[in-house]
Amino acid sequence: MSDPTMIENLPVFAFEAVFQHHPLGMWVVELNSLEIVQANQAAVKAYGYAPEEWTALTLMDLCIIEENQLREAFSRHASFAGGKEYVFVRKDQSALIVDLSWQVFQEGKVLLTAREVVREGSQLLSPLERMTELSRMIRAEHGLEAIQTLTQEVQQRMGEALQAAQVGIWEWDQISGQVLWDEQTAFLMGMALEEFDGRIESFNLRVHPDDLEGVGQAILQAREQQNPFEKSFRVKAPEGQHRWVMSRGRFDYTPEGVAxxxxxxxxxxxxxxxxxxxxxxxxxxxxxxxxxQKRFIADAAHELRTPLTAIQGNLDIFLRYPNIPEDEKMDILTEVQREASRLGRLVNDMLQLARGDAGAALREEEVQLDQVMTEMWKDISRVVPFHHLILTEVEPVQVVGDHDRLKQLVLILLENALKYTPEGGTVTGSLKRKGHHVELRIADTGYGISEEDLPRVFERFYRADRSRQRGEDPGGTGLGLPIAKWIVEGHKGKIWLESELGAGTVAVVQLPLEESRFS
Incomplete structure (x- = not known):
């Protein structure tokens, strides 16, 4: 901040321009009578007196202090750069605290500048009745007692307001490096007030290491640019966690600009x-x-369009050419039936996922998971004669969950393994306890999944390279694994695939053994 007391050295026309447009309240006062000769625009705005009213006032009409004390201050310091606070009164008798600086110049005149310390509207000051009484006491030569009383009230109210707002205050001496905290600041910094030794290093130890450099840079920038300081950062709390705090502050400078x-x-x-x-x-x-949702709608429209197009096309041929051979008619009807079945599976899967997205609840019941897996293995083995299905180790395990959904989960993973395993290949299953979880694994000796495709296998309608699918119509809708993921996560479990292209795939499911709590 520039030193306002230096403008008296300017030429008259320049002095008047700087004086009137200076952002702080300024007055020219007669040194002997303390009569106000002139007030600038900031003073007119801040103190409520019209421009023509100022010449009828003395400085004692504004400043709550004994006249001889003010004269003595002027005589001791012909030039004073601030650092001492005075109580000033506006026209409406409201009060504020200012940091007053002055310069004696121009044939016994004094140029004064007031920087407000406590803002208007603050609850830290006395009410009107108390300020009026203090003014009366001062003018009755009880000024010292009144100022002490006012100071005590201001300090008390400031402390009460800050405590109510849970705001801590601090001060950092740039010369000695000492830091002063109040009790609230110590609490926010995660320590008792008596534990703080006043060193800036103690402050640094409380700041999160990742934020310390940023705090230092913000302080340095504020000091160099003479701007207010503001920074949010984390501090260590006594319970071992971190709390977020915001600190705001400002520097005070000497006339030479040294903080x-x-x-x-x-x-x-x-x-x-x-x-x-x-x-x-x-x-x-x-x-x-x-x-x-956008992807789902787009993908669903595409997936539904494919079987519908095939059905419509075949039926158009069937109706347009009634005399085609019977074997070709049978082929057309077979294709229509296959596409209709595919369309039905797709609609059912989409409805199931939609119910899951809508928060459909899963049942809670005791499920003997080993029995579910054994039964599903036997049922699939009967209808899949060209693969080797092997159960290696199935431990007796009981979980709390939805029996039908867990059965569907095993079926999806087993059918998925068979779909991508050529005839003559092997699909292996196991069920084991691992700590607080049960782990279900289904491994195949199929084509495997590329590293590029593996992260996306649980996306809806996503399929790996179709050329690796067994047969012309493997029956998939691209929704099997997303449904499996929904079932597993509904049971508070985890599911993932381990695969390598050309080396087969392993589907791994972990479910908690403790009682499930469905969301």
Whole structure:
């Protein structure tokens, strides 16, 4: 901040321009009578007196201090750059605290500049009745007692307001390096007030290591640019976690522009950060759901169009050419039946996923998972004569879950393994306890999945290279694994595939053994 007391050295026309447009309240005062000769625009705006009213006032009409004390201050310091606070009164008798600087110049005149310390509307000051009484006491030569009383009230109310707002205050001496905290600041920094030794290093130890450099850079930038300081960062809480705080402050400078003190406040913003984080996550999740919905609609339209087109095309041929040979008619009807079956499976799978997206609840019942797996293995073995189906180890395991959905899960994984395994290949299954989980594994000796395709196998309608599918119509809809994932996650479990191109695939499911709680 530039030194306002230096403008008296300007030429008259320049002085008037700088004086009137200076952002701080300024007055020219007669040194002997303390009569106000002139006030600038900032003073007119801040103190409520019209421009023509100022010449009828003295400085004592504004400043709550004994006249002889003010004269003595002027006589001791012909030039004073600020650092001492005075109580000033506006026209409406409201009060504020200012940091007053002055310069004696121009044949016994004084140029004064007031920087407001406590903002208008603050609850830290006395009410009108108390300020009026203090003014009366001062003018009755009880000024010292009144100022002390006012100072005590201001300090008390400031402390009460800051405590109610859970705001801590601090001060950092730039010369000695000592830091002063109040009790609230110590609490927010995660320590007791008596534990703080006043060293800036103690502050640094409380700041999260990842944020410390940013805090230092913000302080340095504020000091070099003479701007207010503001920074959010994390501090270590006593319980071992971290809380988010925001600190704001400003530097005080000598007339030479050297920072000698920094004062500020600190407040807890953990709740705000948590809310902002939750909002960002919610927005991200919403965008993902919207993107997934768009993809689902586009993919569903394509998948539904394919069998419908085949059905419509074959029926058109059947009706347009009634005299075609019987064997060709039979081929057409067989194709229509196959596409209709495919369409039915697709619609059923889509409805099931839609119910899952809508939050359809899963049943909770005791399920003997080993029996479910054994039964499904026997049922599939009867209708798949060209593969080797082997159960290696199936431990007796009981879980809490939805019996029908778990049965569907085993069927999806088993059919998926058979679909991508050529005739003569082997599909192996196992069920074992592992800690607090049960692990179900179904491995095949099929074509495997490329590294590029593996991360996307649980996406809806996504299929790996169709050339690796066994047969002309493997019966898949591209929704089997997404349904399996929904079932597993509904049971608070995990599912993933382990695969290598040309070396087969292993589907792994882990389900908790403790009681499930469905969302």
């Amino acid at each position: 000698y003190r920094m004062t500020g406040v600190i407040l807890d913003i953990s709740a705000r950060i948590q809310a902002e984080t939750a909002l960002r996550e919610s927005e991200k999740r919403l965008r993902e759901l919207m993107d997934a």
